[in-house]
Amino acid sequence: RKEVEQDPGPFNVPEGATVAFNCTYSNSASQSFFWYRQDCRKEPKLLMSVYSSGNEDGRFTAQLNRASQYISLLIRDSKLSDSATYLCVVAGGSYIPTFGRGTSLIVHP
Amino acid sequence: GEEVAQTPKHLVRGEGQKAKLYCAPIKGHSYVFWYQQVLKNEFKFLISFQNENVFDETGMPKERFSAKCLPNSPCSLEIQATKLEDSAVYFCASSPRDVFEQYFGPGTRLTVT
Numbered sequence: 001r002k003e004v005e006q007d008p009g010p011f012n013v014p015e016g017a018t019v020a021f022n023c024t025y026s027n028s029a030s031q032s033f034f035w036y037r038q039d040c041r042k043e044p045k046l047l048m049s050v051y052s053s054g055n056e057d058g059r060f061t062a063q064l065n066r067a068s069q070y071i072s073l074l075i076r077d078s079k080l081s082d083s084a085t086y087l088c089v090v091a092g093g094s095y096i097p098t099f100g101r102g103t104s105l106i107v108h109p
Numbered sequence: 110g111e112e113v114a115q116t117p118k119h120l121v122r123g124e125g126q127k128a129k130l131y132c133a134p135i136k137g138h139s140y141v142f143w144y145q146q147v148l149k150n151e152f153k154f155l156i157s158f159q160n161e162n163v164f165d166e167t168g169m170p171k172e173r174f175s176a177k178c179l180p181n182s183p184c185s186l187e188i189q190a191t192k193l194e195d196s197a198v199y200f201c202a203s204s205p206r207d208v209f210e211q212y213f214g215p216g217t218r219l220t221v222t
Contacts, residue, residue, distance in 0.1 A: 087152070099154075
């Protein structure tokens, strides 16, 4: 089983839709969780850190479920510019960050 | 600087040649990370530094790969005797503290022919 697993998609949604991605992790000692966005083979950019209490930034909401060992990212009112690959990153006690393979999102008009 | 800088943008090497990649972290960031991204978005952690000290190198194929972060110089990643499977984009990231909030450079695309 991979340490960090994501559905590769693509998720194909119309503008204005709400879309959610999950990411599961296998190391129960994991301590830090992040969502990054990567456009078209460019560098990843930090989208959100994921806190135990959940956090929201505009149209984006991230949640952590430690019991079931997954994190989620919810995007409301999707825009064309949200089209990208969303990478889940998990870091455990060893501080080695592990990347998921990414979930591709395509928002169409 | 305010951004992570990586040079060169593209690098082409014949099999067996040496490749050297450079990374200038954001000023004030203590941690530097190197990653290798091959096709299908698989990121592989290579090595991390805390200032000029190796923090974690468990991802490094040590027989051909080496890296340094010396004071007042860009960090470097060197591959001796490149192989075809080394073809990838190599990203450098810096962070103000351990793994939190990593800021990535634009990457160096290495093509080994």
